[in-house]
Each structure stands twice: as structure tokens, then as C-alpha cells.
Amino acid sequence: QVQLVESGGGLVQAGGSLRLSCATSGSFPIMNVMGWYRQAPGKQRELVGSITGDGAPSYADPVKGRFTISRDNAKTILYLQMNSLKPEDTAVYYCNADYWRLGVKYNNWGQGTQVTVSS
Numbered sequence: 001q002v003q004l005v006e007s008g009g010g011l012v013q014a015g016g017s018l019r020l021s022c023a024t025s026g027s028f029p030i031m032n033v034m035g036w037y038r039q040a041p042g043k044q045r046e047l048v049g050s051i052t053g054d055g056a057p058s059y060a061d062p063v064k065g066r067f068t069i070s071r072d073n074a075k076t077i078l079y080l081q082m083n084s085l086k087p088e089d090t091a092v093y094y095c096n097a098d099y100w101r102l103g104v105k106y107n108n109w110g111q112g113t114q115v116t117v118s119s
Contacts (some may be wrong), residue, residue: 002026002108004095009113016085016117022078022095022110030100036069036080038091038115045094049080062088085117 003025012018020036035050049059049069057069068081078095092112099106 002097002099002101002106004097004108004110006093006095006110006113009093009115011116011118012085014085014087014117014119017081017083018085018115020080020082020093020095020113020115022080024076024078024097026076031075032098032100034071034078034095034097036078037094037096038089039094039112040088040091043091048093051078082115085115087117087119089115090117091115 005023006020008018008020010018031053033050033052036048037045038048039045047060048063049057049067051057051069051071059067066082066084070079071077080093082089092114094112095110097108
């Protein structure tokens, strides 16, 4: 019912920065958590970071201190600010939303955006 569309990926040199965005088609009346995941070639999709409905972020160890997850004031866009990028950050990045709407629980995924970090 809610569409998630990622953007902002691209090619960047090691040490550089990118900001990913995940735009939503509507609001999440009761949001449990939103997060960013990534999947590198030949590997399972893994959690990068998440943010709760009250704005508390959490990060996976490999990105702590380098990545920041946030939402805009209207809570319609999820961001992932990525600094000090490393080649091992190369992956397709996906946003995810876990929420309730009209008494029904949903878990939605975006289509993904490619991030490539060159050495």
C-alpha cells in the first residue's frame, strides 16, 4: 500500500560520501521501524541501520561512526548519509518499512539503489 523508492546511489571513490534517500508514497500512521539494508554480490542482505518511530537510530558495527540514518520533518523520506566510504561498502542498498495501517501489519521494500566505492 505504501511504495518505497530509493535514490542517490552511484560511483564514489574511497573516502568519499553519498546520501541515499527513500521516498514514500504516503505516511505510516503507526510506524514500528524503518531501516536500510544492503546486499553485496554473493552475500546475504544485511541490516545497515534502523530508526524507530520516536527517532532512535541503531547501526551495524561495520558502519558505526560513518553512516547516519534520519528522516525528514514530515517523515516522508528516509535518509542514509554515508561518509568515509570503503570499497567493502559496495552493494545494492534497500530501504525497508515495518508499520501498521488500519489494523494490518506491513513490511515493504524498495527496489534498491547501487552504491559502488572504488579504491
